[in-house]
Amino acid sequence: MSGTSVGMWLLVPGLLKLGAWDILKGWSNRMDTDIEPRLAMQLVNESAMCVNRVRRKNSLGHQGFQLLNGMGRLASDEQAHLLLNGHTVKDxxxxxxxxxxxxxxxxxxxxxxxxxxxxxxxxxxxxxxxxxxxxxxxxxxxxxxxxxxxxxxxxxxxxxxxxxxxxxxxxxxxxxxxxxxxxxxxxxxxxxxxxxxxxxxxxxxxxxxxxxxxxxxxxxxxxxxxxxxxxxxxxxxxxxxxxxxxxxxxxxxxxxxxxxxxxxxxxxxxxxxxxxxxxxxxxxxxxxxxxxxxxxxxxFENDMGLNRASTMNLNIRYGGLAMSMLAQAATYELRKSLSAEYKKWNARHLADEVLAWNDGDIRVKDDTIIVTLYGHSDYLKTEEFINLPQKLMQKNIDPHIPWLYNYKLDFRFK
Incomplete structure (x- = not known):
């Protein structure tokens, strides 16, 4: 699959380190095979991209973004609304x-x-x-x-x-x-x-x-x-x-x-x-x-959803804030792997330069998803992403990605 949002896959190692899947399962009160945590994962990744309602951008539906969340399609507005409104402020x-x-x-x-x-x-x-x-x-x-x-x-x-x-x-x-x-x-x-x-x-x-x-x-x-x-x-x-x-x-x-x-x-x-x-x-x-x-x-982080308040339904807004906080934590992990002066990059700059608009392709080989990023990648310490499963295991992190049905992930840079 060829796409322009393949840079978003760089967030996956940080999400694994943070235990993001278990956090989202706890919030949604669902299991590995359920759809709700995957819908929540889409909201997290939307926040990281610094855009509101990615699901309106149909062009992203066939470029790998939906697969990043463990789904074959993008969630609709109604699904996102019902998911957030179905969970309380306390959740x-x-x-x-x-x-x-x-x-x-x-x-x-x-x-x-x-x-x-x-x-x-x-x-x-x-x-x-x-x-x-x-x-x-x-x-x-x-x-x-x-x-x-x-x-x-x-x-x-x-x-x-x-x-x-x-x-x-x-x-x-x-x-x-x-x-x-x-x-x-x-x-x-x-x-x-x-x-x-x-x-x-x-x-x-x-x-x-x-x-x-x-x-x-x-x-x-x-x-x-x-x-x-x-x-x-x-x-x-x-x-x-x-x-x-x-x-x-x-x-x-x-x-x-x-x-x-x-x-x-x-x-x-x-x-x-x-x-x-x-x-x-x-x-x-x-x-x-x-x-x-x-x-x-x-x-630095406003554009990740911290500057939006279209509704005063606190169930929805609290849920959106929680997803933005998780996205911000994952991007902080990614920033550690940037070789450029990342302190000068706010969230939108990071999304534009690294996450959202990079050419690449996604394919599967055996039990591993291989993501290839093309073109300029001087901002990345690419050696930290090549042979990623082995590097995760060295840090005592399970390389299997539960929301991607226990596939592993690896990167190539060309």
């Missing part, structure tokens, strides 16, 4: 939890800093619903809220949750932290933005055995007064720090308040609240800067 939540645990075993997370951030997606839903501002100077709009925890060292998502705009940020973040704690068992610092400057969040995290929290303080008149009244210790030219205790209005619990002052004669100030005992300079000058990795994650 997809548990799937992402299982994926996060597997990614932890695969070494996708490192360091002891976790960036936390909401990611709000504009929605075209016709429902009557609460509206929020995506930016302070923007009009209120319908949107879907997603909340992510991302490893600051590797930039990889640990866990995600989702809600309508009516859900308060504090409540949604506490649910996210609770789920993240089931994946990350080592002491870590959560870094977040100003909207997490709430008493409810600090009360809960203060009692948490694993996590500490660091957020900027809201620039209220009370906070301004505290910052300007403190005695500062000069550390560098134009930079000084001071500390105090802070309690939210009407609350007795004291939290650690760190203020920073900039300038020599005319000053500007900033302030943070934390539950951590680490040195103040390290927290503000090193650790908090790592929060921007979550923004980089959104910028």
């Amino acid at each position: 997809s939540y548990d799937m992402m939890l299982n994926l996060g645990m597997q990614r932890k075993l695969c070494g996708h997370y490192g360091g002891d800093i976790i960036a936390v951030d909401p990611h709000r997606i504009l929605s075209s839903s016709k429902r009557v619903m609460s509206k929020k501002k995506k930016k302070t100077d923007a009009p209120t709009q319908k949107m879907l809220q997603t909340f992510f925890c991302v490893s600051a060292q590797t930039g990889q998502p640990i866990m995600a949750t989702m809600s309508s705009t009516g859900m308060p940020t504090t409540k949604a973040t506490l649910e996210l932290i609770s789920a993240t704690g089931k994946i990350i068992k080592t002491p870590s610092l959560l870094v977040a933005d100003k909207e997490h400057f709430t008493n409810g969040l600090f009360e809960e995290v203060s009692a948490h055995k694993t996590f500490d929290l660091l957020v900027p303080a809201m620039n209220t008149q009370r906070v301004k007064g505290i910052m300007q009244s403190l005695e500062y210790r000069k550390l560098d030219a134009g930079f000084a720090l001071a500390e105090s205790n802070f309690n939210f209005d009407g609350k007795k619990t004291k939290h650690r308040f760190i203020a920073e002052r900039f300038g020599e004669k005319e000053y500007s100030y900033g302030a943070f609240l934390t539950t951590s005992n680490k040195a103040a300079k390290s927290l503000l000058c090193n650790d908090y800067d790592d929060r921007w990795t979550v923004e980089e994650f959104f910028r």
Whole structure:
């Protein structure tokens, strides 16, 4: 079979390493011979291709994409809708939890800093619903809220949750932290933005055995007064720090308040609240800067389906988010085998250059599917894909692909 989407087969080794088939079977509550996990696999691969509803592109139906999912055809819109709507929010939540645990075993997370951030997606839903501002100077709009925890060292998502705009940020973040704690068992610092400057969040995290929290303080008149009244210790030219205790209005619990002052004669100030005992300079000058990795994650991976919210049916949207998270994990495994400066490639660039539009052919020899990619492949460490079954066995990974009826996979490059 000749086709132009044969690059998608490069994701299969990563999916095997992640145990993707078992994760999808657990989500769908089906067995190896059932169709539902294969329909889910198509949704995963659609996300990796950074296109919405590949099943509308009939030209792909005879170019190997359907075989990649273990099927002889593409799933229809109705099948995809019924599959996602037939599974609950909890099913997809548990799937992402299982994926996060597997990614932890695969070494996708490192360091002891976790960036936390909401990611709000504009929605075209016709429902009557609460509206929020995506930016302070923007009009209120319908949107879907997603909340992510991302490893600051590797930039990889640990866990995600989702809600309508009516859900308060504090409540949604506490649910996210609770789920993240089931994946990350080592002491870590959560870094977040100003909207997490709430008493409810600090009360809960203060009692948490694993996590500490660091957020900027809201620039209220009370906070301004505290910052300007403190005695500062000069550390560098134009930079000084001071500390105090802070309690939210009407609350007795004291939290650690760190203020920073900039300038020599005319000053500007900033302030943070934390539950951590680490040195103040390290927290503000090193650790908090790592929060921007979550923004980089959104910028790089948005096109994998993290920027779509056409419906507010949370069963469907949660299922779509779970499939996108699995696709993102598989592409991260593939990125390890890229010889080019892959850090400059966002998800769409990766899909266009490597996955979606490469010429090649697919054939079967004995018990092995052989995929041949033609043309330029300098971006790939091709030696990692040649004799793939043997290389997988050396890593203690079973080379048989269960959704492809236990065939093995190998590659050729010409």
